[in-house]
Amino acid sequence: MVLAAIIACEVGFWVAVLGGLVARYPARRPRLGTVLLVAAPLIDVLLLALVTVDLLGGGTASWHHGLAALYIGISVAYGHRMIAWADVRFAHRFDGGPAPIKPTGWAYTATCWKDVARTLLAAVIAAGLVGGLILIVDDRSRTDELLGLFPLLGLVVGIDLLWAISYTLWPRRAAA
Template sequence: MNPILVIIIACEIGFWVFVVLGLVARYVLRRRRTGTVLLAMTPVVDLVLLTAVIINLQAGGTASFFHGLAALYLGVSVAYGHKMVRWADGHFAYRFAHGPAPVKRYGPVYTRESWKDAARTGVAVAITAGILWLLIAVVADPRRTGALQGIFPILGIWFVLDLIWAISYTLWPKQHLSATK
């Protein structure tokens, strides 16, 4: 198995381990400060991944699709990480601290959230593109970074699909099932 893929998987697991441990500390053990510290550790996982990719490439490694996937992981983590933690926090608060039930969004509220996600995707694409550019510049050898160039079109397609998603919910807002009967 590709070592960068192994590191990506380990970092994804590490991200969710810090999130779950932070929320368990916060809501189950009632250790709010400990929970906050554990949740604040999630960006460290991103730094570990970025460092591993840079070290691998500077040691003479040839960039593969997995190096590009690592850049994409970092972009998504920065752009969507807070939203994912907030989502998990809401579910934990409901389950373990008698917080309000998570609310399903419909209509204009869902449409606004779709546009916020499109903006988050734009941020993720920009961060990913920046990391790819950084990796290409650091290696400074087109023969070893060719695979990274192939990630740029994927980023464009992803962004366009997210825009289409937001536009579709602007034109045809998501309705509650009981509203369609």
């Protein structure tokens, strides 16, 4: 059930984002677009409620519950940036806005380091959610599976950190 809820929430998130952007630009309905864009993070709240109810109702935690926590962490940390990325492209395509800028050199390096901070925030949120679920359920035999998420979070942050270090040492060059 939890995996289906994650998939439904991911689809719902992107339907809300794309629907908001279509309403904002091609349909020229900016208020409706704003409402739909604001609905996107509310979907994360719904997913968190579903996961919590599942575990409090006697469910045993699986990797799906950890994935839900990771999804929520990424959505909170990167959601605004993803929406802004798509918004610039929709504005350019449908509303005559400026073309998106692809950063190079030190601007790209700075973006990489900001992403490290975002990834760290996503990992902290996911770890906090998993820790909270473990405390709320208070039954080690039902939540033991969630402990495997912590090393994965460290690995993801480490990879992103190496990515930023590599672009600090070898900045991205501008296209010829």
